Amino acid sequence: MKLHAHGIHVTLPPGWSGRVFSHDPRAATLHAGNFTLSVDESSTFGSASTAAMRPGASFIALTEYVPGAGLEPGAGLFASRRIPLPLDPARFSPAALARPQPRHVGMQHFFTTSGRPFCLYVVLDGERTQRRAQLAIVDHLLRSLRIERRA
DSSP: OEEEETTEEEEOOTTOEEEEEEEETTEEEEEEESSOOOTTOOOTTOHHHHHTOOTTOEEEEEEEOOOBTTBOTTSGGGOOOSOOSSOOGGGOBGGGOSSOOTTEEEEEEEEEETTEEEEEEEEEESOHHHHHHHHHHHHHHHHTOEEOOOO
């Protein structure tokens, strides 16, 4: 399934659900997972959805930030120009989670593309062997990601 909204394009693997939404007209968020996402999700990092994850589940949040107040696209925390693919399994840790849960590990990567600053947040649930297979699918999804410059 292809998603396209707010200048974000992505192709979801079979069995995945997702949405692109915006709480602010200057910033968008993508949520995707291989499970049913929470319909009342108000958190940009998917706390309601990640709380519902089961072993073997994967969740991605791609959250755009609004420049200003010291945040400059392409500088500081947002200096990276891309998502480093494939994702490095060593970057995943319970310490990177917005809300720690048993069996969950996560990673965050801040970057700027098309002049837009983002944080990629990925959460995996399961044992180490399950996570390797999950990462291959997450990498495939992220390779399909295209972000347009804002007008």
